[in-house]
Amino acid sequence: MTAATSALDTTTLIPRDHLFGNPTRSQGRISPDGKWLSWLAPENGVMNIWIAPRSNPDAARLMTHSADRPIPQYMWSPDATSLMFIQDKAGDENFLLYRVDVETGEETTLTPFENTRVDIVGASDTIKDAILVGLNNRDPQFHDVHRLNLTTGALELVFENTKFAGFLADDTLTLRMAMNQNAEGGTDYFRIEDNVVADTAFESTAMEDAMTTSPAGYTTDGSILYWLDSRGRDTAALYAQDTATGEKTLIAQDEKADIGGSLRHQQTGEVLAYSVTYLKTHWHALDPEIQASFDWIDAQFEGQSGVMSRTEDDRTWIVWNDPLDAPISTHIYDRDAQTLTPFYTTRPELDGAPLQPMHPVEIASRDGLTLPSYLTLPSSSAPKGADRPGAPVPMVLLVHGGPWARDTYGFSSIHQMLANRGFAVLSVNFRGSTGFGKGFINAGNKQWGLAMHDDLIDAVDWAVDQGIAKRDAVAIMGGSYGGYATLAGLAFTPDVFACGVDIVGPSNLETLLGTIPPYWAPMVKIFHERMGNPGTEEGLAMLKAASPLYKADQITKPLLIAQGANDPRVRQDESDQIVAAMKAANIPVTYVLYPDEGHGFAKPENSISFFAIAENFLAQTLADKGDVRAEPLANVLDPSTAQVVEGAAHVQGLGG
Numbered sequence: 001m002t003a004a005t006s007a008l009d010t011t012t013l014i015p016r017d018h019l020f021g022n023p024t025r026s027q028g029r030i031s032p033d034g035k036w037l038s039w040l041a042p043e044n045g046v047m048n049i050w051i052a053p054r055s056n057p058d059a060a061r062l063m064t065h066s067a068d069r070p071i072p073q074y075m076w077s078p079d080a081t082s083l084m085f086i087q088d089k090a091g092d093e094n095f096l097l098y099r100v101d102v103e104t105g106e107e108t109t110l111t112p113f114e115n116t117r118v119d120i121v122g123a124s125d126t127i128k129d130a131i132l133v134g135l136n137n138r139d140p141q142f143h144d145v146h147r148l149n150l151t152t153g154a155l156e157l158v159f160e161n162t163k164f165a166g167f168l169a170d171d172t173l174t175l176r177m178a179m180n181q182n183a184e185g186g187t188d189y190f191r192i193e194d195n196v197v198a199d200t201a202f203e204s205t206a207m208e209d210a211m212t213t214s215p216a217g218y219t220t221d222g223s224i225l226y227w228l229d230s231r232g233r234d235t236a237a238l239y240a241q242d243t244a245t246g247e248k249t250l251i252a253q254d255e256k257a258d259i260g261g262s263l264r265h266q267q268t269g270e271v272l273a274y275s276v277t278y279l280k281t282h283w284h285a286l287d288p289e290i291q292a293s294f295d296w297i298d299a300q301f302e303g304q305s306g307v308m309s310r311t312e313d314d315r316t317w318i319v320w321n322d323p324l325d326a327p328i329s330t331h332i333y334d335r336d337a338q339t340l341t342p343f344y345t346t347r348p349e350l351d352g353a354p355l356q357p358m359h360p361v362e363i364a365s366r367d368g369l370t371l372p373s374y375l376t377l378p379s380s381s382a383p384k385g386a387d388r389p390g391a392p393v394p395m396v397l398l399v400h401g402g403p404w405a406r407d408t409y410g411f412s413s414i415h416q417m418l419a420n421r422g423f424a425v426l427s428v429n430f431r432g433s434t435g436f437g438k439g440f441i442n443a444g445n446k447q448w449g450l451a452m453h454d455d456l457i458d459a460v461d462w463a464v465d466q467g468i469a470k471r472d473a474v475a476i477m478g479g480s481y482g483g484y485a486t487l488a489g490l491a492f493t494p495d496v497f498a499c500g501v502d503i504v505g506p507s508n509l510e511t512l513l514g515t516i517p518p519y520w521a522p523m524v525k526i527f528h529e530r531m532g533n534p535g536t537e538e539g540l541a542m543l544k545a546a547s548p549l550y551k552a553d554q555i556t557k558p559l560l561i562a563q564g565a566n567d568p569r570v571r572q573d574e575s576d577q578i579v580a581a582m583k584a585a586n587i588p589v590t591y592v593l594y595p596d597e598g599h600g601f602a603k604p605e606n607s608i609s610f611f612a613i614a615e616n617f618l619a620q621t622l623a624d625k626g627d628v629r630a631e632p633l634a635n636v637l638d639p640s641t642a643q644v645v646e647g648a649a650h651v652q653g654l655g656g
Helices: 001-007 018-021 288-300 413-420 438-442 452-467 483-491 511-516 518-530 537-545 548-554 570-583 602-619
Strands: 026-030 036-043 044-051 075-077 083-085 096-103 107-109 118-122 130-139 140-148 156-159 168-169 173-182 189-195 214-218 224-229 238-244 248-252 259-264 271-277 281-286 304-310 318-321 328-336 339-345 358-364 371-375 393-399 424-428 467-480 499-503 559-564 592-594 643-646
Touching: 018 413, 018 602, 026 075, 026 304, 036 075, 036 339, 044 083, 075 483, 118 140, 130 156, 130 168, 140 518, 168 214, 173 518, 224 248, 238 259, 238 271, 248 271, 259 281, 259 602, 271 288, 281 288, 281 304, 281 559, 288 318, 288 643, 318 452, 328 548, 358 452, 371 413, 371 452, 371 499, 393 452, 413 424, 413 602, 424 452, 452 467, 452 483, 467 483, 467 602, 483 499, 483 559, 499 602, 511 518, 511 537, 511 570, 548 570, 559 602, 570 592, 570 643
Parallel strands: 393 424, 393 467, 467 499, 499 559, 559 592
Antiparallel strands: 026 036, 036 044, 075 083, 083 096, 096 107, 118 130, 130 140, 140 156, 168 173, 173 189, 214 224, 224 238, 238 248, 259 271, 271 281, 304 318, 318 328, 328 339, 358 371, 371 424, 592 643
């Protein structure tokens, strides 16, 4: 036994279900009136909503009874008399809105329509028994705006929509603005008066600013409209616009990153604080009392912290803390008494587990861009806290989805599992990622499989040059766009990667754009301008050249594919067709289909089963490249719906 093997063997193996199973609790909230605590927790293995009096947290009461799919998201009604949540069917993303009465426990479907997706258009701090919702039950492409009475469930049509991509309302639940894409791929903003949309836009963006400029809501009295705006600059800054005069005042800006979230006054709607996330998230308060609370919270914790929920009087907050090398915890913060009361730990079974720190790093691309990235090392490779291993190790390049999204600093179940199994893990914000200014996003325009892919290759080269990764022991893995990047990596640069794991990744960009959900149709220009227009000869050629399907016969390294049968974004055909192409070329591939999932895994038993397959696939493929391991598959597939369509024999323990 070598020293390296001995080091890994002495590191406790973290069970998969501790990382990918149901958390003990999540999404902690406090009711607006401060009387109730709420959270999601399992009931018969399915995440449901629970509440308890704040005065007696042990008197927990189950409020929902979902028996199949976990409830993904919920919120309190403004008057604190009910809880609302969304739910889809088998991952189809046609989310409906439900209400549960706090007193009686009665559950009501507020949007009882088939093949319909609800959007929340507006909520109010002063009107507590109603919200505005968008419903596409009349036309799947467009969301009509309705006023929903939260007490009676009555829906009143406010605006029948035949062309607009979105709307903005003020605190009186009055529609004030409609948004639509323009011919250049930017966005036009139209005023609405008495539910009539103006003929001409009062604000417009070019395509280059479309992803970094948007309205960010009104103050309660409607006198100020906030904007996140990159026009005339690179990063998105926060502005306050006088709605009477149109004059804008700069509130906040950052040179390296866009302004992100904000904390608003509970009564006036004025911005009290804002966040900036470059490598890490930092909150900056405009109000001295809020800053004092931020400072006090930061002094209590290691790692990152933030505010999850607030009472209407703003005297009680629910705050979270992520120390990265310990499980995330949630606390009740009394701002007057300056006390923190433990609420729950999300995954208490990870307490004492050998969790590894995440290291923010900056990587230079070949053409001079800076790629903000995150590195996690196996504990067996270096002392805890070290940002370089003692010797190069096998590495997984973990690519985020979107691509118009980003990786962030914080706890990651995938990073922790792979590091615990002996892999270094590198997540890269490649060009096209959001949050770093419009120049960074726009550098990715029409660069699928080109400069965006070059950034990933540059990151691999950096990791090799830094002594982190072994040149012949780098895997690529990701979901959605990250799945596409995996397919592209193996098809376009087959010598760079030792293997790949693709989760719901598109293989053919032409068919991807031809099957987008209908409610994305009003925004289709963004795909054409940033990927390629299949309606033009040049655009179609570009999409085909960037599609891994057409180079499937050049894949030479082991590939694992996972797909949800009900995925509305990346249809099952995207995986079916590249598997068929590889079979036709006699190239081995392992393909796992989940008939009750969509764009990713919602059910924990499915998530656990796939990452069990993935870690065994990676460990088996790279076993001769370094000291790696996997928790055996055993009977992990039995509780799941996984169907191994192809290539079970290529993963040890999967073929029976």
